[in-house]
Amino acid sequence: MEQQSSFISRVAGALVIIMILGYILIIGKAILIPLTFSILFSFLLRPPTAFFERLIRNQVLAILLTFLLFSAVLAGMIAAFAYQLVDIVQALPSIGKKVTQGLDQIFLWLKENFAISPPSWSEWVQENASTLIETPFSIVSQSLSSSTAVIAGLGLTLIFTFFFLLY
Numbered sequence: 003m004e005q006q007s008s009f010i011s012r013v014a015g016a017l018v019i020i021m022i023l024g025y026i027l028i029i030g031k032a033i034l035i036p037l038t039f040s041i042l043f044s045f046l047l048r049p050p051t052a053f054f055e056r057l058i059r060n061q062v063l064a065i066l067l068t069f070l071l072f073s074a075v076l077a078g079m080i081a082a083f084a085y086q087l088v089d090i091v092q093a094l095p096s097i098g099k100k101v102t103q104g105l106d107q108i109f110l111w112l113k114e115n116f117a118i119s120p121p122s123w124s125e126w127v128q129e130n131a132s133t134l135i136e137t138p139f140s141i142v143s144q145s146l147s148s149s150t151a152v153i154a155g156l157g158l159t160l161i162f163t164f165f166f167l168l169y
Contacts, residue, residue: 036155040162047072051167065167069160 027034047068054064 032151032155033158036158037162039155039159040166043159043163044166047163047167061168065164068167069164 050071051064051068054067055061058064058067
């Protein structure tokens with residue numbers, strides 16, 4: 003009997019520890035997420051930093067040069083992504099029209115082949131197509147509203163990465 007109660011108390015203690023660790027992770031996510039990314043980036047940037055350290059013989063300048071090179075590559079990737087995003091946003095109205103036309107054709111085919119003829123197919127298509135088009139804009143606006151947290155996390159990640167590479 004005593005053995006069973008000690009097992010239950012150990013399981014309860016383990017569950018309490020798991021709950022406390024989960025709470026700490028939730029509360030500390032503003033620091034832990036940049037810390038995790040900075041550890042990853044420091045592993046990825048260590049080889050180029052070591053190469054530049056052999057050429058320059060100054061650890062701080064080698065780290066800064068690696069950051070500059072990494073930032074240039076990242077800026078190029080962001081520019082390419084932004085260019086594609088602008089094209090998609092500009093083409094969104096024509097995409098919406100094509101989706102509406104396609105749905106109209108599907109409903110016409112259903113009406114001809116299965117004798118399904120609800121009175122307001124066109125109204126239903128117009129209502130749902132507009133929500134389909136408006137959904138990406140709401141997602142983008144919500145994403146832009148959290149930009150301050152993203153910038154702060156990026157700054158912490160860069161600082162942590164610098165110190166990990168310096169160490």
